[in-house]
Amino acid sequence: MASAISNRHAANYHFAHDNEPGPTDHDSGPLEHLKATRQQIDAELELVKGLMRESLGAPEAWPAVAASLYHLDTGGSYLRARFALMSGIAYGATLAHRTAAAAATELVHNASLVHDDICDGDTSRRGQPCVWQRDNPAVALCSGDLMLTAAFRVALRSDCTDHCMSLVKLLTDRISQVVAGQSIEVADTCSEERVTLSDYLEATLAKTSPLIALPLEAGATGGKLSAAQHALLLRFANAVGLSYQIIDDLDDVDLDIDSLHHCDTRTHHRYHAWTWHWSRRQKHTPFALRDTMQRALNHADAALTRAERLKAEFPMLLAHALNDIIDSLRQRLMAHQASIRSLSRDLHQGAIP
Numbered sequence: 229m230a231s232a233i234s235n236r237h238a239a240n241y242h243f244a245h246d247n248e249p250g251p252t253d254h255d256s257g258p259l260e261h262l263k264a265t266r267q268q269i270d271a272e273l274e275l276v277k278g279l280m281r282e283s284l285g286a287p288e289a290w291p292a293v294a295a296s297l298y299h300l301d302t303g304g305s306y307l308r309a310r311f312a313l314m315s316g317i318a319y320g321a322t323l324a325h326r327t328a329a330a331a332a333t334e335l336v337h338n339a340s341l342v343h344d345d346i347c348d349g350d351t352s353r354r355g356q357p358c359v360w361q362r363d364n365p366a367v368a369l370c371s372g373d374l375m376l377t378a379a380f381r382v383a384l385r386s387d388c389t390d391h392c393m394s395l396v397k398l399l400t401d402r403i404s405q406v407v408a409g410q411s412i413e414v415a416d417t418c419s420e421e422r423v424t425l426s427d428y429l430e431a432t433l434a435k436t437s438p439l440i441a442l443p444l445e446a447g448a449t450g451g452k453l454s455a456a457q458h459a460l461l462l463r464f465a466n467a468v469g470l471s472y473q474i475i476d477d478l479d480d481v482d483l484d485i486d487s488l489h490h491c492d493t494r495t496h497h498r499y500h501a502w503t504w505h506w507s508r509r510q511k512h513t514p515f516a517l518r519d520t521m522q523r524a525l526n527h528a529d530a531a532l533t534r535a536e537r538l539k540a541e542f543p544m545l546l547a548h549a550l551n552d553i554i555d556s557l558r559q560r561l562m563a564h565q566a567s568i569r570s571l572s573r574d575l576h577q578g579a580i581p
Contacts, residue, residue: 262548269313272327276309279331283382284374295359295371296378299342302354307553308443309334315447318543319457324387325450329395332379333443336403339375340439342368347414376403386450394449402438402445409434429470437462437469440553444546460541467535468553474528475560478521518571525564532557 280300286293309330316326344350345358346365352358360368383395412431423431444461445453536554539547 262545265314265317265545266549268317269310272313272323272330273306273309275327276306276313276330276334279327279382279385280335280378283331283335283378283385285378285381286374291363291367292370292374295342295363295367296338296375298362299338299353299359299371302356304338304354306334308337308439310552311549312443312447314546314549315444316450317447318546319448319451319453321391321447321450322387324385325391325395326447328382328385328387329446329450330443331382331385332395332399333439333446335375335379335382336399336442337439339372339379340406342372342375344410346372347410379403391450395446398442398445398449402442405434405438409436409438432473433466433469436473437465440469440472441465460538464535464538464542464550467531467538468557471528471531471535471557471561472553474524474531475557475564478524478528478564479560481521518568521564522568525561525568528557528561532561 277300281297284293284296288294288297312330312333313326315321316329321329341353342359345353346360346368350358351361356362358368359371363371379399380396383399384392386392386395409431413435441462444465445458448457448461532554539550539554542550
């Protein structure tokens with residue numbers, strides 16, 4: 229970790245024009261640096277979007293390509309692409325590498341969304357019909373697979389053979405972790421066997437954290453990333469991944485007055501945050517259901533606080549960029565906590581029999 233701190237200022241001011249020196253401390257303050265870098269990333273993001281579409285590698289009229297383009301055209305935040313670009317800038321990667329890394333990680337993310345919608349049976353994504361709903365599950369499966377292969381194709385657009393191979397290896401490792409982690413969730417859904425804490429954390433982190441670590445690692449692999457800095461990125465991704473998955477799971481749970489008495493944990497799989505935290509309770513009462521939600525929120529809050537602490541060890545510009553995901557999760561967490569406070573008032577005032 230000392231290495232990550234000692235290299236912080238050297239990494240802060242590396243900008244996109246690879247043959248030109250970046251601003252210095254005498255040119256402007258940190259906020260101006262951040263603003264300039266975000267403008268730069270917005271411009272680079274247009275290159276990334278073009279690379280993503282080009283990398284599909286087949287005629288647009290073919291169903292899997294048409295479905296993939298349809299999905300990409302639904303928009304999204306491109307948060308992972310932005311992380312890869314910012315990480316590449318922070319650790320000194322070239323424009324060619326960081327745009328290839330950003331396109332690859334964003335394609336993997338979008339492939340996972342298409343496949344998740346099939347597994348979960350969700351019918352809409354970003355306010356539009358899911359690919360499987362618009363076409364059919366088979367075409368959606370092919371579309372997700374196509375975007376995964378496209379990620380490897382665009383990884384070969386990095387700036388040198390060593391960086392191409394590092395990016396390909398990273399994609400292989402992280403994709404295999406996500407696929408294996410997802411398989412834990414969807415397998416043996418009828419089992420009544422109790423999930424241990426170790427098993428719960430393993431499955432939750434495997435399906436979520438690799439897609440948070442991937443863009444940060446991918447951008448940085450084209451620059452100067454020490455082993456200590458790499459370990460820090462992974463710890464941060466685990467903390468954010470755990471918090472994100474718990475909060476995302478709790479978004480599925482409705483604990484208002486009308487639904488409280490018939491809340492059924494069997495609605496969700498065994499590795500769902502609500503199901504796992506509820507399994508530690510013995511009584512099916514409104515107070516027990518409230519306490520289950522609070523326990524899960526405490527778990528998410530601890531993980532998010534850990535991520536906030538780790539973020540402070542990153543290069544300044546990267547740390548600022550990571551505020552976006554942390555602030556978003558913190559807002560969602562606070563919304564759940566407000567619901568719990570409201571529910572507690574109703575319980576203590578006897579509004580819920």
